[in-house]
Amino acid sequence: ERELALEFVRVTEAAAIQAARWMGKGDKNAADGAAVEAMRAAFNTVNIDGIVVIGEGEMDEAPML
Template identity: 70%
Template sequence: MRRELAIEFSRVTESAALAGYKWLGRGDKNTADGAAVNAMRIMLNQVNIDGTIVIGEGEIDEAPMLYIGEKVGTGRGDAVDIAVDPIEGTRMTAMGQSNALAVLAVGDKG
């Protein structure tokens, strides 16, 4: 995998974190999670990778995006497997607490 992808993946998690942050302390964990999922997916689809979600959001939170097997990226570039959790700590986010984070792990396909 190309080292320059590291900055792209940092942008992906930053986008998810900022989208979830807009819902900090509003008591609505599903909307916070949905915003982070949407932001992460949009950013992933701009990265020059041929990515496949292998650990996803869909099964855990019944989200329609970032599910296992979903293809992300432009389809050009490195073939990679991706694990995501756009907000680890949705309840904490909804309650206005600290220590929630956006998670993305990427490795060569297979």
């Protein structure tokens, strides 16, 4: 039995950990980039068949999303 919700929690956790390493350094784009790369790597470990759509929209000007 799979716990898909827990697998997605791990994806979120990986992104948060990487973004946290940039806290206080004044480089939002580096924090976003680190979080996105961690999220992609973590999603690659989840055995699903689908399309994941993420993004903050144009509001935060995060081109990597």
